Amino acid sequence: MTRLPRWADLVLVPLISLLLAGVISALVILAIGQSPWEALRTMVVGALGSPYAWGYTLYYATSFMFTGLAVTVAFHASLFNIGGEGQATLGGLGVALVCLSFPWPHWTLALPAAMVGAALFGAAWAAIPAWLQARRGSHIVITTIMFNYIAAALIIYLLVSVLKPAGQMDPATARFPEGAHLPQLNEIPLVNLIFDKQVPANVTLFIALIACWLVWVLLWRTRLGYEIRAFGRSEPAALYAGISPFRVTMLAMLISGALAGLMSINNVMGESERLLQNSTEGAGFIGIAVALMGRNHPFGVFLAALLFGFLFQGGAELGLWTTIPIELRTVVQGLVILFTGALDYMVRMMLVPFFRARKLEAA
Amino acid sequence: MDFSTLVQILDSTMRLATPLLLACLAGLYSERSGIFDIGLEGKMLMAAMCTGAVAALTGSVWLGMLAGIGGSILFALVHGLASITFRGNQLISGVALNFVASGVTVLIAQALFRQGGRTPPLSGDARFNPIELPFAAQLADIPIIGPLYSDVLSGHGALVYVALLAVPVTWWVLFRTRFGLRLRAVGENPASVDTAGVSVIRLRYTAVIITGILCGLAGAYLAAGLQTGFGKEMTAGRGYIALAALIFAKWRPWHALMATFLFGFFQALALRPDVIRGTLGFDVPVPALDALPYVLTVIVLAGFVGRAIPPRAGGEPYVKER
Numbered sequence: 001m002t003r004l005p006r007w008a009d010l011v012l013v014p015l016i017s018l019l020l021a022g023v024i025s026a027l028v029i030l031a032i033g034q035s036p037w038e039a040l041r042t043m044v045v046g047a048l049g050s051p052y053a054w055g056y057t058l059y060y061a062t063s064f065m066f067t068g069l070a071v072t073v074a075f076h077a078s079l080f081n082i083g084g085e086g087q088a089t090l091g092g093l094g095v096a097l098v099c100l101s102f103p104w105p106h107w108t109l110a111l112p113a114a115m116v117g118a119a120l121f122g123a124a125w126a127a128i129p130a131w132l133q134a135r136r137g138s139h140i141v142i143t144t145i146m147f148n149y150i151a152a153a154l155i156i157y158l159l160v161s162v163l164k165p166a167g168q169m170d171p172a173t174a175r176f177p178e179g180a181h182l183p184q185l186n187e188i189p190l191v192n193l194i195f196d197k198q199v200p201a202n203v204t205l206f207i208a209l210i211a212c213w214l215v216w217v218l219l220w221r222t223r224l225g226y227e228i229r230a231f232g233r234s235e236p237a238a239l240y241a242g243i244s245p246f247r248v249t250m251l252a253m254l255i256s257g258a259l260a261g262l263m264s265i266n267n268v269m270g271e272s273e274r275l276l277q278n279s280t281e282g283a284g285f286i287g288i289a290v291a292l293m294g295r296n297h298p299f300g301v302f303l304a305a306l307l308f309g310f311l312f313q314g315g316a317e318l319g320l321w322t323t324i325p326i327e328l329r330t331v332v333q334g335l336v337i338l339f340t341g342a343l344d345y346m347v348r349m350m351l352v353p354f355f356r357a358r359k360l361e362a363a
Numbered sequence: 364m365d366f367s368t369l370v371q372i373l374d375s376t377m378r379l380a381t382p383l384l385l386a387c388l389a390g391l392y393s394e395r396s397g398i399f400d401i402g403l404e405g406k407m408l409m410a411a412m413c414t415g416a417v418a419a420l421t422g423s424v425w426l427g428m429l430a431g432i433g434g435s436i437l438f439a440l441v442h443g444l445a446s447i448t449f450r451g452n453q454l455i456s457g458v459a460l461n462f463v464a465s466g467v468t469v470l471i472a473q474a475l476f477r478q479g480g481r482t483p484p485l486s487g488d489a490r491f492n493p494i495e496l497p498f499a500a501q502l503a504d505i506p507i508i509g510p511l512y513s514d515v516l517s518g519h520g521a522l523v524y525v526a527l528l529a530v531p532v533t534w535w536v537l538f539r540t541r542f543g544l545r546l547r548a549v550g551e552n553p554a555s556v557d558t559a560g561v562s563v564i565r566l567r568y569t570a571v572i573i574t575g576i577l578c579g580l581a582g583a584y585l586a587a588g589l590q591t592g593f594g595k596e597m598t599a600g601r602g603y604i605a606l607a608a609l610i611f612a613k614w615r616p617w618h619a620l621m622a623t624f625l626f627g628f629f630q631a632l633a634l635r636p637d638v639i640r641g642t643l644g645f646d647v648p649v650p651a652l653d654a655l656p657y658v659l660t661v662i663v664l665a666g667f668v669g670r671a672i673p674p675r676a677g678g679e680p681y682v683k684e685r
Contacts, residue, residue, distance in 0.1 A: 028467065031474075032470055032473070080454055080455070132661070136664075136665045137666070138665055139664070139673070142606065142607070142610065143661055145401070146603075146660050146661050147657075147661070149603070149653075149657045150654045150658060153651070154650065157648050160650075161648060285458075285462070288455075288458060324470075325469050327466040327467075327469040328470060330462050331470065332466075333462050333466075334460065334461070334462030334463030334464075334465070335459070337459035338445065338459035338460065341451070341452055341455035341456070342445040342446070342449075342451035342456035342459055343444075343449055343456075344451065345449045345450055346445075349449075
């Protein structure tokens with residue numbers, strides 16, 4: 001098969017996958033008797049039409065950057081971490097424990113501590129599947145799925161029986177102290193000139209951007225990143241080069257779990273300010289779509305996270321203003337994963353004749 | 364726990380294990396042919412919605428079941444297309460189809476019935492009605508065996524018995540027929556099957572379609588047997604539990620029966636916290652019981668209960684030599 005030029009591989013293939021997913025979604029909307037054009041308009045207005053709308057889109061995008069990066073790091077070691085959901089859930093527990101354990105005087109002190117808690121708990125939840133993969137050869141996909149369910153059960157138990165304050169009805173922790181409140185975009189000087197209404201997007205956005213850059217540095221500018229990528233490409237070659245599969249598997253998964261856990265800074269500390277059931281809202285799974293769409297590159301993850309932030313917020317607007325159910329966004333998410341992750345060969349095959357023809361003309 | 368409580372729990376074990384067993388056998392065909400399928404969940408969900416919708420519209424559970432099988436096969440074929448024809452990542456394809464199913468079922472159910480993404484409650488002929496096994500009434504009075512036969516084994520919907528029959532049938536197909544030999548071979552070493560002049564692609568598509576049919580039955584039973592209609596996300600992770608059972612059973616049909624009944628038993632117990640308290644003398648939190656199948660699977664995967672080795676060529680797309 002003719003190889004596609006690099007730019008086509010990086011830009012055209014994801015865009016065409018997105019287009020295909022969009023076309024099929026439009027057909028689904030038509031099939032249920034609605035107007036795809038009207039749906040798109042509602043989504044664009046509701047997710048991009050005002051600073052207020054952007055405040056939500058960016059809030060979701062922040063979460064998706066973390067979970068997308070988590071999947072990316074594991075992917076580079078050819079490990080498919082489906083456990084982002086569970087790791088982010090546990091990260092939320094870490095954040096809650098840190099925030100509730102101490103009467104924090106100021107968020108600048110609370111944030112680093114909560115980040116450590118989130119990363120540690122997320123990494124710990126990834127550590128067991130990683131160890132089982134590295135030492136016992138158990139398939140990481142299945143074990144991480146199992147750990148998602150175990151995490152959900154654990155959090156329900158903790159919220160209902162341990163962490164719920166006496167006298168409260170709903171299963172959630174107490175509210176975090178005032179000093180653990182993260183500034184939202186409308187509370188930051190200068191930025192609040194744009195965001196005049198209260199929005200959920202908060203300082204975590206900037207941490208997510210730094211995380212994107214750090215993951216790029218890690219993967220392409222450090223020895224560990226080189227080892228991760230070498231191991232991911234070819235395990236025998238990595239082994240021959242003296243790279244320890246156990247070490248790389250463990251470290252890649254720990255970093256992946258920590259990144260997924262860090263997401264909970266955004267939703268648990270930055271938005272709800274207490275730990276709720278199902279706090280992640282499926283963001284761990286969306287990370288898979290974000291990583292695939294972003295071609296496993298931090299900059300791609302950044303763009304794809306924005307796209308999915310738009311889809312998530314736009315989908316919520318659809319549920320609010322039209323009769324199209326909010327579940328449409330799950331369909332789009334699934335289709336994007338299908339086309340970018342499983343059918344990319346098909347998309348490539350569609351493009352090859354086009355490039356071959358051009359090559360003949362040039363010759 | 365007295366005997367009559369045990370009979371009640373075993374009775375609900377039968378009902379709860381059936382969708383798990385059907386889905387587990389479904390996965391068995393696919394994975395034995397070398398196609399990993401974590402999309403069992405999505406196929407079951409799709410089948411449950413199609414069954415619920417068509418049974419509600421026509422009033423016939425059998426038409427509903429056919430629609431369910433159809434919906435499930437459609438998803439199975441997309442998975443086949445992605446993982447056999449286009450040699451894509453089978454795990455990613457399965458994950459993707461689960462998401463598509465999770466959303467699209469609600470969309471269709473909402474468009475058809477406008478009841479918040481549910482299908483209308485089914486009753487009468489639109490459900491699988493209980494079948495009394497022969498002599499169930501006469502044998503009921505015999506101590507121990509009587510209740511076990513007439514209360515536990517008898518009185519379930521048809522698909523419960525279909526699922527039980529599917530176990531020996533699967534064993535026979537897999538280990539006593541030419542098709543079964545080839546199916547197992549294509550999951551271990553597709554090149555050898557290809558060399559023998561048998562089409563790898565056709566074998567794998569056949570396996571994937573059988574998976575679709577069995578998942579269809581599982582979903583149909585969920586919507587029209589276990590419950591009275593389709594509801595959002597009603598599979599509740601059963602596809603993954605079935606996958607867990609499949610690994611627990613090390614890809615063997617009789618062991619699949621035992622594994623799914625074990626997991627079904629835990630599900631039945633989780634519905635009766637009072638019984639657990641009475642038996643053990645202390646409270647076991649319900650979430651702990653819910654998590655038990657997943658914890659067990661991790662322990663099995665860790666190889667502490669004998670190693671679970673999947674079919675060798677599983678997950679690898681086959682590229683014909685040129």
